[in-house]
Structure formats: structure tokens, C-alpha cells
Amino acid sequence: GDSVTQMEGPVTLSEEACLTINCTYTATGYPSLFWYVQYPGEGLQLLLKATKADDKGSNKGFEATYRKETTSFHLEKGSVQVSDSAVYFCALGNTDKLIFGTGTRLQVFP
Amino acid sequence: DTAVSQTPKYLVTQMGNDKSIKCEQNLGHDTMYWYKQDSKKFLKIMFSYNNKELIINETVPNRFSPKSPDKAHLNLHINSLELGDSAVYFCASSLMLTGLKNIQYFGAGTRLSVL
Numbered sequence: 001g002d003s004v005t006q007m008e009g010p011v012t013l014s015e016e017a018c019l020t021i022n023c024t025y026t027a028t029g030y031p032s033l034f035w036y037v038q039y040p041g042e043g044l045q046l047l048l049k050a051t052k053a054d055d056k057g058s059n060k061g062f063e064a065t066y067r068k069e070t071t072s073f074h075l076e077k078g079s080v081q082v083s084d085s086a087v088y089f090c091a092l093g094n095t096d097k098l099i100f101g102t103g104t105r106l107q108v109f110p
Numbered sequence: 111d112t113a114v115s116q117t118p119k120y121l122v123t124q125m126g127n128d129k130s131i132k133c134e135q136n137l138g139h140d141t142m143y144w145y146k147q148d149s150k151k152f153l154k155i156m157f158s159y160n161n162k163e164l165i166i167n168e169t170v171p172n173r174f175s176p177k178s179p180d181k182a183h184l185n186l187h188i189n190s191l192e193l194g195d196s197a198v199y200f201c202a203s204s205l206m207l208t209g210l211k212n213i214q215y216f217g218a219g220t221r222l223s224v225l
Contacts, residue, residue, distance in 0.1 A: 032210050043114070043200055043216030044153075051211055087151055093209030097143075097158060097166060103151040 002027045006090045006101035021075040023090035032093040033073040039086045116201045116217035131186045133201030142184035145200040160207045196224045
């Protein structure tokens with residue numbers, strides 16, 4: 001079945017460091033790909049999405065490119081802030097549901 | 111104005127009790143979901159409803175019974191609570207069933223602790 005694998009956390013960075021969180025997927029058909037973010041004590045919210053191969057999703061300085069050839073959707077940001085500390089979930093959307101990765105906790109220190 | 115609201119935010123109860131969690135969305139969406147998030151943050155879908163009809167039931171024990179009185183509400187009733195039911199439960203909604211393009215909007219979660 002369809003699945004999502006993302007890197008284990010926590011990822012610990014200093015402010016202004018570069019971020020990459022790896023995400024790969026297995027799917028039949030042509031899924032959409034999403035990154036959701038969960039801030040402490042809150043529900044998940046959409047960060048960005050891409051609906052077809054080579055699409056780049058971007059929001060709040062984060063970006064991710066839908067790579068069909070490597071079945072990947074890695075999340076990147078050039079300069080993280082303390083306020084980016086959260087849990088990040090990669091997700092795959094198929095015909096009837098979202099399938100989430102296990103989440104990666106990001107901790108950014110001043 | 112909260113888009114997806116669930117109550118209560120916290121629920122502490124004894125093993126064997128029965129409890130309910132309520133969820134309401136004011137987005138006009140057709141599809142609603144319940145997810146369970148364990149202590150390691152792993153998020154797993156439990157149920158989805160589309161226009162009050164059950165679509166997905168992901169091998170959840172029969173003690174869990176969702177009820178959708180209308181499109182805007184999806185409640186979760188849990189009978190005979192067990193220690194392993196302790197988790198954060200999230201309600202979500204989306205415009206329609208397909209996950210291909212539809213964004214899901216999540217509530218803030220209900221933290222259930224079974225003692």
C-alpha cells in the first residue's frame with residue numbers, strides 16, 4: 001500500500017541555519033504531496049503542497065519539490081527561526097485519504 | 111472564528127468508563143475525519159465520513175463508534191476505555207473526500223488520559 005517515510009528527529013539547529021527534512025514515498029497512481037506543521041499544543045496545519053511531478057510548493061520560506069524520479073518531497077528552508085520549532089509531517093494524498101509520515105520534531109535554539 | 115472545533119480539550123477518566131468527544135466544522139465541508147496521535151506523534155486515521163456516510167474505518171476496535179448527525183458534526187464515542195486509548199485525538203475536515211488535492215483542516219485536539 002501507499003506509505004510515507006520521513007527522517008527521524010529531533011532535528012536540532014541554531015537560528016539562521018539551513019534545514020532539510022527528508023521525505024520519500026511509495027504510491028500507486030499519481031498522489032499529491034503535502035507538508036503539515038504542528039506547533040506545540042495545536043492541531044496540524046497545512047504548510048505547503050504539490051499536486052504533480054516537478055511542482056514546487058512554498059510557504060513562509062519553506063519549500064519542497066515533488067520529485068517523481070526519486071519519489072521524494074524533501075522540506076527545505078534556508079534560514080530557520082526559533083518560531084519554526086514544531087513537528088513537521090510529510091503526507092501523501094491519494095483518492096480517499098491522507099497518509100502521514102511519522103513526523104520530525106525540529107528544535108531551533110537562539 | 112474557529113474552523114474545526116472539538117471538545118473537550120482534555121479528558122481524564124478511569125479505565126472502563128464511556129466517554130464522548132465532539133467535533134464541529136463551520137467550513138461547509140462534506141468530509142470529516144478522526145485521527146489518533148500516540149505519544150510518539152504518530153498520526154493514524156481512524157474514520158472518515160462523507161456527507162454523513164462512513165467511508166473509512168481503519169480496523170478500529172468496536173468500542174469506538176463515530177456518529178455524524180449532520181455534515182458539520184462528527185462525534186466519537188468510546189466504550190469501556192482502556193489504558194491504550196490514551197492519546198491525542200484530532201478531528202479534521204476537507205471540502206470533499208479525495209485526498210488528491212483537498213487540504214484537511216484540523217482541530218486543536220483532545221488529549222485523553224485513561225488512568
